[in-house]
Amino acid sequence: MERIHDSILFQKILRENPIDEVLTDYQNYPLELVLYKKGEHIFKYGEPLTYICFFISGRAKVYSLLSNGKHYLHTFYHQFEIIGDAEFVNQLKITTNVQALSDVYCLLLPLKPCHKMLYNDRKFLRAACCHLAKKLDTTGQFNSHNLLYPLEERLASYIINTSENLVFDENLTALSELLGTSYRHLLRTLKNFCDKEYLKKENGVYKIIAPKKLEALGADIYMSYY
Template sequence: MKNNHEDSSTTSPLQTIRALQSNKKLTNVHVKDFERGTFITHLAKPNNNLYILLKGSAKIYKHHENGKRAILHFIQEGEYIGELGLLSVETQTKDVVAQRQCSCLVIPFESNKDVLMNDILFLKSLSTYLAQKLLSRTDRLSEELNYPLIKRFSRFILTTEHENLYEEKHVEVAEYLNVSYRHLLYTLQQLCAKGIVVKEGSNYRILNRKQLMKLADYF
């Protein structure tokens, strides 16, 4: 889903890094593939790289003291992974799991951190990126208070589906949308009853994208 706060005049993370590469300021930059369900970064292992997601999508999880973990954010193509580690403001690595097969541009901290932290254009791009991310999460919190679940859930399905197939776990989605498991299932049954989605194994296939977008208020 496109961030409502994106500015087309802003240099994207990938454009910024490519510009640094073209000037031969970065070293040991490479592309790495991750299979679906594998960790891009892991709680139990320090992260020493900045990533840009080139292809696919991923989920960021936060672990709580009671042993549970919750989805914080769905990472889409073009987004950073590990930027808070680069800034040394995150002391504990979060789990980032490939939602489907992913390809990432990997920029090692060891050989590139000094260059990145002293490049004005990179820091400006990163600041804009972080501000947009903050606004996006603020919007989501506001929507929880002001919009019905069917609208928020429709948006969520459109954000996470792949080739018209919705595959997310109900428990995680209920926590992410801050609703009860029962309320989420009831809303999903409503979408099925309207012929908008249909159960396919343990997943759901979108049958009427136009109607789903209408419920999500994308028109």
């Protein structure tokens, strides 16, 4: 994580994002602009909640670690999000992992000096409640998608959400676990995408050659909460 001391960029982000809709007199809060590099964790399961995070730009995935040691994919972030609201309201440790898939800009609000302010901020509590209601509503949809949608559609959505410059390059063993399938089934599905000319394997990575077809195939499976 890198703290960004750029007042012009900071003010631009405040103007272009709905911070004033989730914090009363946001100028009174010690917001920090930070940058997470690709691969860094914004939140890690089991760690204490030390700040509220406002996701600004970039791409990140949200996943859980199950009791059997496997990972379970929830969704992707790619626009303004409040992260940490559920843990704040319920006074819990962090319940999911949030990992940057590209460079990600966030505004962080440290809880230690702001805990009482946030509990007395009706605008924040209202925004948190609305956000939690949306999460509750979409959790059932995500579970249905993971259980009922075929791997082909879930993989198409994953590829579209995680590729960079139309290049998909992931650890396929880890990905098969994340999508709840076997490594062989994953390879067969990727080969099928290549046969259909959605992808082309080149130098150990997959290049996307039909992004619109993949988008249509995986539309709305892994949506963001906000």
